[in-house]
Amino acid sequence: MRSQAAFIGLTLVSSVAAFWRMPCRSQTGVGRVDPIMDPGQIAGHVHTIHGGGGFGFDATYETLNATGSCTSCEVTQDHSAYWTPALYFLYDNGTSVKVEQVGGMLAYYLYYLQNVTAFPEGFQMIAGNDQLRNFSGPFPDTDLSSWPTDPTDQFFLEQRALGFNCLNYAKDPEPSLYRHTMPHKDYMDANCADGLRLELAFPSCGNGELDSTNHKSHVAYPSLVKEGNCPEGYDTNYPFLFFETIWATNAFAGEDGRFVLSYGDTTGCGYHGDFIMGWKSQDFLQRALDECTNQSGEISDCPLFDIQDDSIGAQCTFPMPDVLADDDVMGPRDGLPVDVPIQYGPANATEYPVAGQSGIATSSIALSSAPSTFSEGPTLSYTAADPSVTSTALGGIIVDVATSGGGRTFGITHSGSQSAPSSTTFATESSSSVAVPSSSITTAPEPAAASPDVVATSYITKGNEVIEMAIVEVDVTVTATPSTGSKHKRHVQKHQHHAARW
Numbered sequence: 001m002r003s004q005a006a007f008i009g010l011t012l013v014s015s016v017a018a019f020w021r022m023p024c025r026s027q028t029g030v031g032r033v034d035p036i037m038d039p040g041q042i043a044g045h046v047h048t049i050h051g052g053g054g055f056g057f058d059a060t061y062e063t064l065n066a067t068g069s070c071t072s073c074e075v076t077q078d079h080s081a082y083w084t085p086a087l088y089f090l091y092d093n094g095t096s097v098k099v100e101q102v103g104g105m106l107a108y109y110l111y112y113l114q115n116v117t118a119f120p121e122g123f124q125m126i127a128g129n130d131q132l133r134n135f136s137g138p139f140p141d142t143d144l145s146s147w148p149t150d151p152t153d154q155f156f157l158e159q160r161a162l163g164f165n166c167l168n169y170a171k172d173p174e175p176s177l178y179r180h181t182m183p184h185k186d187y188m189d190a191n192c193a194d195g196l197r198l199e200l201a202f203p204s205c206g207n208g209e210l211d212s213t214n215h216k217s218h219v220a221y222p223s224l225v226k227e228g229n230c231p232e233g234y235d236t237n238y239p240f241l242f243f244e245t246i247w248a249t250n251a252f253a254g255e256d257g258r259f260v261l262s263y264g265d266t267t268g269c270g271y272h273g274d275f276i277m278g279w280k281s282q283d284f285l286q287r288a289l290d291e292c293t294n295q296s297g298e299i300s301d302c303p304l305f306d307i308q309d310d311s312i313g314a315q316c317t318f319p320m321p322d323v324l325a326d327d328d329v330m331g332p333r334d335g336l337p338v339d340v341p342i343q344y345g346p347a348n349a350t351e352y353p354v355a356g357q358s359g360i361a362t363s364s365i366a367l368s369s370a371p372s373t374f375s376e377g378p379t380l381s382y383t384a385a386d387p388s389v390t391s392t393a394l395g396g397i398i399v400d401v402a403t404s405g406g407g408r409t410f411g412i413t414h415s416g417s418q419s420a421p422s423s424t425t426f427a428t429e430s431s432s433s434v435a436v437p438s439s440s441i442t443t444a445p446e447p448a449a450a451s452p453d454v455v456a457t458s459y460i461t462k463g464n465e466v467i468e469m470a471i472v473e474v475d476v477t478v479t480a481t482p483s484t485g486s487k488h489k490r491h492v493q494k495h496q497h498h499a500a501r502w
């Protein structure tokens, strides 16, 4: 299988940056539990929850960090809770079934901003807005150089902090955070042979508070979502937290119906997620951020981390509250669990009564059918190898690694997939070609790096498939030619963009 990597270094600044990837391969539970939004009571919709076993209606840093508690993540010092809504398939006859989630969650900690500060004990936050049902922007996104450098429009950034990645391991991968709405079912049937990866980026600028009334306003996105300028008053630079979950939507190819997120969203625009810091201590996390800077991103390359086997992590579950015992979150069942109405948009969704919460009866909310005006997402052709997209930060998560002159950049790319029995050794496939960025960027000369050096590889498994991620190192000489005004020029010079995708 062939793969491509597109890397570009704009004007170089030297910065210390790295990342690591926290695998949390199994759920601690699937249920209507959300200690941030609905502490102490039944939550509005079903979540898939990973991380610390000290989870529940009243989870806090203390319950997650309690002596003897477990974690479903591979690093035993990380009992953080990571959760997002679950994905369902709704047949045309009104029956819903939970889509199978593949491989748990990957929670990336990426250092885009300078001098990242560890999340403090007691810190928690939400990303996304579950009421949104309309993406009010062009698709694909306009070039990053045209984005405002002043990040006051957090609504603009929030809408672009989520991604629905169409997976087809036989093709080059789509960039991360590329499409911000759920693809059309027909599109998925035709293109997404390996399912859908849901992506969520958290804000990484903080005002120093542990939480806020709406659980969001103590944090903010920098001007380019992943990096850029923080808004005034948000001077604490946290690591860039990025969730990935994979769903086997391909199991429904050819079936009549649609995908719907557990809070009644068929558009995907309201996708969101939650995080409660549950590391052993802020100091420990800070040491990990300071010391675990190997460009591999592998937790095994960080000597501070104690790593447990996934089979141990899989035993970590939290006690599901008794009141949820009859929820039937897996289906097949009539409508979403439990009585969550589907709100198609484009108007914002409205609050609905939560079945079982404060005396509300578990009764029926009639399922409405989609309005005739409802449009189920754009139907573009598969866009994986479009270099003008991957040449910008839109080309996926950017791994910004310390550099000194010469445009040496690092990136990550999937280099294909291969079938393998559950545990075996893997043949290495190295990245072999470099897509030359175009658009407002001129390259000089053409990257001679026709075969970039693979400096490391790692693997993720999907069922009995193994996907290799190759960390490649490419020498690229690039001259940035901003197409618009001096404001943008300054902006371009200020940030170093290393596009990487996987």
Ligand SMILES: *[C@@H]1O[C@H](CO)[C@@H](O)[C@H](O)[C@H]1NC(C)=O
Pocket: 091, 093, 094, 095, 332
């Ligand atoms: C709805 O359709 C699905 C798929 O054909 C089927 O499995 C399910 O039993 C049907 N539900 C009802 C209530 O007939």
Ligand SMILES: *[C@@H]1O[C@H](CO)[C@@H](O)[C@H](O)[C@H]1NC(C)=O
Pocket: 114, 115
């Ligand atoms: C980051 O820390 C270094 C060393 O303490 C310091 O020199 C530098 O100014 C800091 N950068 C920022 C953006 O705060």
Ligand SMILES: *[C@@H]1O[C@H](CO)[C@@H](O)[C@H](O)[C@H]1NC(C)=O
Pocket: 134, 135, 136, 137, 138, 346, 347
């Ligand atoms: C939804 O977004 C589109 C742009 O994609 C915009 O034209 C339209 O006015 C929006 N609708 C609502 C109800 O906000």
Ligand SMILES: *[C@@H]1O[C@H](CO)[C@@H](O)[C@H](O)[C@H]1NC(C)=O
Pocket: 062, 065, 066, 067, 121, 280, 281
């Ligand atoms: C969290 O747990 C660790 C290990 O058990 C303990 O040393 C630490 O004091 C706890 N932190 C807090 C703030 O309770």
Ligand SMILES: *[C@@H]1O[C@H](CO)[C@@H](O)[C@H](O)[C@H]1NC(C)=O
Pocket: 294, 295, 296, 298, 301, 302, 455, 456, 457
């Ligand atoms: C960094 O990662 C690479 C690839 O996993 C590994 O070979 C190397 O030993 C690591 N270096 C350190 C200092 O851990």
Ligand SMILES: *[C@@H]1O[C@H](CO)[C@@H](O)[C@H](O)[C@H]1NC(C)=O
Pocket: 129, 131, 132, 134, 155, 346, 347, 348
């Ligand atoms: C939806 O709500 C957001 C804030 O939550 C608001 O900014 C946006 O304008 C609303 N959109 C519509 C279509 O009402």
